Amino acid sequence: MAGASSRTLLEKSPHRLLARAVAEAARxxxxxxxxxxxxxxxxxxxxxxxxxxxxxxxxFARRHRLDPGELAERVRELLQEEPLxxxxxxxxxxxxxRLSAAEAARLLAEALRREGEALGLVKTEEPMxxxxxxxxxxxxxxxxxxxxxxxxxxxxxxxxxxxxxxxVETRFYINDMGRQVAVMVxxxxxxxxxxVPEGVKPDHYIxxxxxxxxxxxxxxxxxRRLEELKKQGRGDSEEYRETLRRLDSLVADAARLRERDxxxxxxxxxxxxxxxxxxxxxxIMRAYEQRSDEQLVKLFRSLVEQCLCGFRETLERMxxxxxxxxxxxxxxxxxxxxxxxxEARRSPYYTIHRGAEALxxxxxxxxxxxxxxxxxxxxYEVPPLIxxxxxxxxxxxxRDIAYTLKKFREANADKVYNVVAAEQxxxxxxxxxxxxxxxxxxxxxxxxxxxYEMVNLPGQKMSGRRGRYITLDQLLDQAVAIxxxxxxxxxxxxxxxxxxxxxxxxxxxxxxxxxxxxxxPKPMTFxxxxxxxxxxxxxxxxxxxxxxxxxxxxxxxxxxxxxDWDNMDHGAAEENPLRxxxxxxxxxxxxxxxxxxxxxxxxxxxxxxxxLADTFNKWYASGDSAVNEPDPAKxxxxxxLVAATKHIxxxxxxxxxxxxxxxM
RNA sequence: GGGCCCGUAGCCUAGCCAGGAUAGGGCGCCGGCCUUCUAAGCCGGUGAUCCGGGGUUCAAAUCCCCGCGGGCCCGCCA
Numbered sequence: 001m002a003g004a005s006s007r008t009l010l011e012k013s014p015h016r017l018l019a020r021a022v023a024e025a026a027r028x029x030x031x032x033x034x035x036x037x038x039x040x041x042x043x044x045x046x047x048x049x050x051x052x053x054x055x056x057x058x059x060f061a062r063r064h065r066l067d068p069g070e071l072a073e074r075v076r077e078l079l080q081e082e083p084l085x086x087x088x089x090x091x092x093x094x095x096x097x098r099l100s101a102a103e104a105a106r107l108l109a110e111a112l113r114r115e116g117e118a119l120g121l122v123k124t125e126e127p128m129x130x131x132x133x134x135x136x137x138x139x140x141x142x143x144x145x146x147x148x149x150x151x152x153x154x155x156x157x158x159x160x161x162x163x164x165x166x167x168v169e170t171r172f173y174i175n176d177m178g179r180q181v182a183v184m185v186x187x188x189x190x191x192x193x194x195x196v197p198e199g200v201k202p203d204h205y206i207x208x209x210x211x212x213x214x215x216x217x218x219x220x221x222x223x224r225r226l227e228e229l230k231k232q233g234r235g236d237s238e239e240y241r242e243t244l245r246r247l248d249s250l251v252a253d254a255a256r257l258r259e260r261d262x263x264x265x266x267x268x269x270x271x272x273x274x275x276x277x278x279x280x281x282x283x284i285m286r287a288y289e290q291r292s293d294e295q296l297v298k299l300f301r302s303l304v305e306q307c308l309c310g311f312r313e314t315l316e317r318m319x320x321x322x323x324x325x326x327x328x329x330x331x332x333x334x335x336x337x338x339x340x341x342x343e344a345r346r347s348p349y350y351t352i353h354r355g356a357e358a359l360x361x362x363x364x365x366x367x368x369x370x371x372x373x374x375x376x377x378x379x380y381e382v383p384p385l386i387x388x389x390x391x392x393x394x395x396x397x398x399r400d401i402a403y404t405l406k407k408f409r410e411a412n413a414d415k416v417y418n419v420v421a422a423e424q425x426x427x428x429x430x431x432x433x434x435x436x437x438x439x440x441x442x443x444x445x446x447x448x449x450x451x452y453e454m455v456n457l458p459g460q461k462m463s464g465r466r467g468r469y470i471t472l473d474q475l476l477d478q479a480v481a482i483x484x485x486x487x488x489x490x491x492x493x494x495x496x497x498x499x500x501x502x503x504x505x506x507x508x509x510x511x512x513x514x515x516x517x518x519x520x521p522k523p524m525t526f527x528x529x530x531x532x533x534x535x536x537x538x539x540x541x542x543x544x545x546x547x548x549x550x551x552x553x554x555x556x557x558x559x560x561x562x563x564d565w566d567n568m569d570h571g572a573a574e575e576n577p578l579r580x581x582x583x584x585x586x587x588x589x590x591x592x593x594x595x596x597x598x599x600x601x602x603x604x605x606x607x608x609x610x611x612l613a614d615t616f617n618k619w620y621a622s623g624d625s626a627v628n629e630p631d632p633a634k635x636x637x638x639x640x641l642v643a644a645t646k647h648i649x650x651x652x653x654x655x656x657x658x659x660x661x662x663x664m
Numbered sequence: 665g666g667g668c669c670c671g672u673a674g675c676c677u678a679g680c681c682a683g684g685a686u687a688g689g690g691c692g693c694c695g696g697c698c699u700u701c702u703a704a705g706c707c708g709g710u711g712a713u714c715c716g717g718g719g720u721u722c723a724a725a726u727c728c729c730c731g732c733g734g735g736c737c738c739g740c741c742a
Binding site: 036037039040041043044045046047050055056058059062064091092093094096138177178179180354355356357358362377380381383386387389390391393395396397421422423424425426427450451453454456464483486487489490491508514517518521522523525527530533534535536537538540541543544545547548551552553554555603607610611614617618620621622623625626627628642663664 | 669725734
């Protein structure tokens with residue numbers, strides 16, 4: 001069996017080659033340079049005449065007070081021993097290398113022969129046990145585009161880390177203790193029903209009940225306020241007029257909601273008349289937390305479970321499945337939250353803040369190790385964290401501390417990733433600091449807030465409380481419908497069933513791809529027409545390229561042509577600039593993959609996919625056919641390039657949660 | 665009031681942490697290419713005061729300071 005593996009490709013990636021050479025050369029001249037420092041700044045050369053990759057060597061020489069000429073000479077000597085380096089070129093402060101495409105092709109072919117479809121997926125030498133919590137949407141309305149960003153990022157992160165060889169468990173935190181769920185349950189009680197009617201997607205119906213109830217409750221509240229103001233003789237105050245304006249807007253929302261199900265709306269509206277919804281809801285919430293009403297507990301659990309069924313159905317379409325589903329209420333009902341409180345009382349950071357039990361987290365920020373690990377700037381002030389209300393009930397953050405510990409314990413985890421919106425930054429920081437305050441330093445420092453910014457729609461802002469949202473189901477349906485039209489146009493002769501299968505795959509893939517294409521901390525405006533643009537830089541483009549590569553291999557097989565590993569003209573990779581570029585780009589994959597995994601940056605994979613597909617399509621269009629190549633040794637080389645491209649596209653798509661297809 | 669995130673062509677986006685080579689892509693728009701492995705493709709053209717102003721540096725989209733615009737957070741909410 002041949003020698004090179006994907007790990008070899010990783011070690012021989014231009015980044016690593018240059019970094020090692022520069023670090024070693026510097027050491028021989030008496031200076032210490034961290035190879036990573038060099039690796040970061042390796043870049044592609046702007047002009048092929050200057051080589052393929054380069055590093056601004058002059059700046060390292062300057063920084064470490066070395067003679068630039070001497071350093072360059074040492075680096076050159078080291079690199080010239082490497083068969084993959086065809087030439088060393090110095091230009092404008094840079095030291096560049098031109099790679100030997102023949103050697104790149106040889107290494108690539110060896111790795112491909114040895115690893116087949118697993119090409120490029122280099123396993124880590126330090127596997128860890130990891131938990132990724134993601135999606136965790138409130139079970140009161142259907143998933144919308146914002147949840148889809150969370151779910152896509154979370155699922156991709158989990159798949160990426162698994163591909164890298166870590167043990168990963170995904171979890172969904174079921175937030176059933178909040179006021180929102182109580183509002184939803186209240187609505188079902190008012191409507192006099194205990195489950196979602198047959199034939200309706202449960203999360204959609206629950207979302208409607210929730211929005212109606214929330215809006216009507218708010219209307220009741222505002223009406224009461226207006227009465228009060230009038231009684232106080234403040235009927236012409238600014239507050240009165242402002243309240244009136246808000247009421248108007250709520251009434252408009254209510255009218256829209258009524259249109260969706262007049263009968264349901266009227267029933268809830270009739271039942272809520274003359275009640276004090278705020279008090280009712282608080283009462284329901286308390287009864288659930290204390291488990292004082294068995295019927296009610298059953299209703300809560302059953303409705304939430306129905307909503308989760310809806311979530312699962314939607315997530316399934318996006319190839320997302322969670323390993324574990326954790327109920328927030330289970331934390332409150334068992335001793336877990338109680339134990340957190342006991343431990344807090346023994347902590348030196350325990351304090352009574354305005355009559356409530358709390359943790360004073362500020363002193364922890366004096367420790368620079370903690371600050372650095374949690375990414376907190378110097379001088380940052382963190383407010384005390386209330387753990388228990390004066391009335392004895394616990395808070396979201398308290399339960400979240402217990403939950404984080406549960407995640408560590410049950411999975412015996414080394415690290416926990418929380419894929420949670422950026423707006424929760426403070427709460428996430430407080431939870432991590434609280435863990436440290438309670439003596440769980442390792443857990444606190446190894447909990448990662450994987451933050452992402454909100455997704456907005458081009459029009460108005462979404463609001464679950466008012467039922468103003470585009471559901472993920474609608475979005476996926478729309479995407480599939482667009483894909484279906486395309487399939488119809490391009491492949492009218494395919495059987496109906498296959499057309500639909502392709503449309504489903506392409507449409508849902510387009511949504512996922514678009515969501516991970518934008519880096520997480522960037523706010524996103526989701527324009528459905530743009531996301532579903534089936535042009536370059538989209539899932540359909542990558543899928544098409546994959547299908548194209550698959551088609552070439554299928555055609556070769558049809559003609560009885562196989563890759564002859566022992567008679568392969570690696571040198572042929574040098575003959576054509578596009579073959580050459582493809583070989584070098586493929587060689588780069590293990591480096592990109594490991595970097596994406598180790599830095600948790602799936603968007604690097606998206607960028608790479610676009611570049612690889614681009615090069616492959618250009619090569620394809622240049623007419624340098626693989627199956628029609630008469631020279632068997634050259635043909636083997638070309639087919640190896642096609643196969644490597646196909647496997648790498650397929651593997652990377654799978655990491656993005658997209659199932660590659662052979663035909664489209 | 666304090667803090668965090670974002671600001672790159674008409675639109676979207678990479679690069680910023682770890683400063684260096686003419687700021688990469690995509691969409692749009694204009695013009696080409698289907699009797700050879702799939703035209704969801706390819707080729708050519710068009711388009712950027714890198715939000716503004718200072719500073720550090722041999723060198724700034726990138727680092728620092730002051731502003732501007734957008735979003736978010738500062739609850740005994742979740």
